[in-house]
Amino acid sequence: MPELSPQDWQAIAVTLKLCALTTAILLVLATPLAWWLAHRQSPSRTVVQALVALPLVLPPTVLGFYLLIALGPRGPVGQTLEAMGLTHLAFSFEGILVASVIYSLPFAVQPLLEAFRHLGARPVEVAASLGAGPLDRLFTVILPLCRGGFIVAATLTFAHTLGEFGVILMLGGSIPGETQVLSVLIYDYAEAMDYAAAHRLSLGLLIFAFVVLVTVYSFNRRFDGVRP
Amino acid sequence: MTLQVRARVRRGGFTLAVNDSLPTQGITALFGRSGCGKTTLLRLIAGLENVKDAEISFNGETWQAGRRNLPVNRRRLGLVFQESSLLPHLSVEANLMYGYRRTPASLRRLHPDTVRSLLALDDLLGQAVHTLSGGQRQRVALGRALLTSPQLMLLDEPLSALDTAAKREILPFLSGLSTSTGVPMLLVTHSAREVEQLADQVAFMEQGRIERIEPLREALTRPDSPLFNDEGPAAVLEGHLQETGEGEWQFVTRGGDGRPPVHFQVSGQSAHHTSLHRLRILASDVSLALTRPEGISIRNMMPVKIERLEQSDEHRCTISCRLADGQLLLSRITRQSVEELGLTPGDAVVALVKSAALME
Numbered sequence: 001m002p003e004l005s006p007q008d009w010q011a012i013a014v015t016l017k018l019c020a021l022t023t024a025i026l027l028v029l030a031t032p033l034a035w036w037l038a039h040r041q042s043p044s045r046t047v048v049q050a051l052v053a054l055p056l057v058l059p060p061t062v063l064g065f066y067l068l069i070a071l072g073p074r075g076p077v078g079q080t081l082e083a084m085g086l087t088h089l090a091f092s093f094e095g096i097l098v099a100s101v102i103y104s105l106p107f108a109v110q111p112l113l114e115a116f117r118h119l120g121a122r123p124v125e126v127a128a129s130l131g132a133g134p135l136d137r138l139f140t141v142i143l144p145l146c147r148g149g150f151i152v153a154a155t156l157t158f159a160h161t162l163g164e165f166g167v168i169l170m171l172g173g174s175i176p177g178e179t180q181v182l183s184v185l186i187y188d189y190a191e192a193m194d195y196a197a198a199h200r201l202s203l204g205l206l207i208f209a210f211v212v213l214v215t216v217y218s219f220n221r222r223f224d225g226v227r228p
Numbered sequence: 229m230t231l232q233v234r235a236r237v238r239r240g241g242f243t244l245a246v247n248d249s250l251p252t253q254g255i256t257a258l259f260g261r262s263g264c265g266k267t268t269l270l271r272l273i274a275g276l277e278n279v280k281d282a283e284i285s286f287n288g289e290t291w292q293a294g295r296r297n298l299p300v301n302r303r304r305l306g307l308v309f310q311e312s313s314l315l316p317h318l319s320v321e322a323n324l325m326y327g328y329r330r331t332p333a334s335l336r337r338l339h340p341d342t343v344r345s346l347l348a349l350d351d352l353l354g355q356a357v358h359t360l361s362g363g364q365r366q367r368v369a370l371g372r373a374l375l376t377s378p379q380l381m382l383l384d385e386p387l388s389a390l391d392t393a394a395k396r397e398i399l400p401f402l403s404g405l406s407t408s409t410g411v412p413m414l415l416v417t418h419s420a421r422e423v424e425q426l427a428d429q430v431a432f433m434e435q436g437r438i439e440r441i442e443p444l445r446e447a448l449t450r451p452d453s454p455l456f457n458d459e460g461p462a463a464v465l466e467g468h469l470q471e472t473g474e475g476e477w478q479f480v481t482r483g484g485d486g487r488p489p490v491h492f493q494v495s496g497q498s499a500h501h502t503s504l505h506r507l508r509i510l511a512s513d514v515s516l517a518l519t520r521p522e523g524i525s526i527r528n529m530m531p532v533k534i535e536r537l538e539q540s541d542e543h544r545c546t547i548s549c550r551l552a553d554g555q556l557l558l559s560r561i562t563r564q565s566v567e568e569l570g571l572t573p574g575d576a577v578v579a580l581v582k583s584a585a586l587m588e
Contacts, residue, residue, distance in 0.1 A: 130327030
């Protein structure tokens with residue numbers, strides 16, 4: 001096994017931090033969103049569904065481009081932040097975190113939506129009639145009964161963020177320790193013709209991604225088996 | 229003690245429009261064909277329908293006033309649905325205790341021991357939810373709802389997904405439950421049988437409206453009642469079952485005001501409903517004779533007094549007869565028979581009831 005360079009380790013740390021935070025934020029955001037999509041039949045539902053699915057269709061460069069404009073020093077979000085005494089988000093870790101959350105949104109929403117549809121409204125109505133409030137229902141009914149959906153959502157989000165490239169390059173560039181994630185570093189190595197370095201990271205990612213998916217899917221099947 | 233509901237709900241071509249006061253004593257049946265809006269009304273009362281134009285108050289407490297809506301979990305009501313609604317990831321015991329644990333101790337009036345014995349749940353506690361039969365699941369669901377000590381129970385066709393045997397198993401439990409727990413119940417059903425067995429009052433629903441709310445006793449005196457759509461009029465007598473010998477059962481009606489009870493021979497085959505308190509007798513199963521006939525296979529012959537004759541259709545009459553205990557028995561016979569026998573109100577005659585007709 002070839003040695004990893006300090007720069008490699010730095011990129012790994014940034015990547016893991018980005019993936020973990022994105023997954024955590026998305027689980028919190030996607031749960032109510034998916035619940036709303038699963039149980040509402042309002043006209044706005046279609047629009048929201050399309051918005052959620054947009055990152056699946058758009059080239060990452062398009063998403064990155066508009067985010068760069070919006071979050072940058074002249075964009076509405078960037079200017080608001082600066083007016084509040086903060087800094088704009090272009091070429092920063094916070095910026096690529098926002099981008100990752102938007103970019104991976106459909107991968108968190110879709111499995112949860114499936115799980116919530118499968119669950120139906122009934123168990124939640126029952127729990128409510130038995131005196132359980134909204135958070136109580138989430139933790140004692142929805143989470144345990146949709147465990148598989150949450151695991152799949154978390155895994156896909158994590159894995160998809162791991163594979164993010166175009167958006168980050170557009171919005172974050174390649175600042176070591178800040179926005180230089182593994183996929184970008186591999187690109188840099190390949191650009192610099194350092195194929196050996198690109199190879200050791202690429203192979204590592206390939207194996208990691210495969211092992212994670214296999215582990216999770218086997219876990220998930222076991223959980224499904226427990227359910228009657 | 230009332231449940232006040234005013235609501236207007238449009239769903240496609242269907243409109244639910246109610247402005248009624250529902251009784252909150254004993255069991256009130258919401259009876260009507262499927263699609264008449266009874267389940268929507270029940271869900272509205274429960275707070276499960278997202279409706280803006282509604283006002284609901286229960287015993288003076290406002291549950292909904294337009295957009296202001298008391299959430300379901302704070303209405304303190306018990307819900308039982310048509311199909312099994314037990315939480316599949318919990319054991320039977322955890323299901324039972326789910327609501328009890330969430331009920332403040334000061335509001336608990338019904339406790340696990342009482343409810344377990346009322347519904348005979350002790351043997352089920354250790355079982356996994358998915359091993360229970362349909363009837364057992366509904367018993368657990370009833371117990372679970374009761375353990376929240378609800379102010380009102382809402383039952384949405386709780387028996388309609390069950391087969392006949394399971395229905396028979398659960399009916400006796402259900403029939404006494406409102407009285408023994410003191411919890412008023414609202415029962416949505418399209419089955420006249422269930423109304424006759426369980427209800428104290430009936431709200432008749434048709435095309436999104438409540439047409440009439442009346443005590444079951446009164447509803448049964450109208451031969452054109454919607455309850456009689458399927459098999460024609462029937463009388464429902466109150467009383468209890470009694471075993472008189474090996475496989476021989478009697479239904480003893482409730483006497484009252486110093487009146488003697490009347491005894492009906494009941495076929496033993498289905499007499500295992502020992503806690504059955506109501507006996508249903510179809511008018512078409514009751515014949516009338518001027519004198520007590522000899523040499524006849526019919527074992528139930530009781531003196532009655534004709535109270536009213538009504539023409540049901542071109543050929544038949546429905547005759548209301550007063551039994552010795554004061555309850556009404558209905559008989560449906562042809563107009564020719566009425567003319568030949570010269571029956572008029574006030575006549576004392578003999579009603580003949582096949583014992584096999586007493587139970588299904």
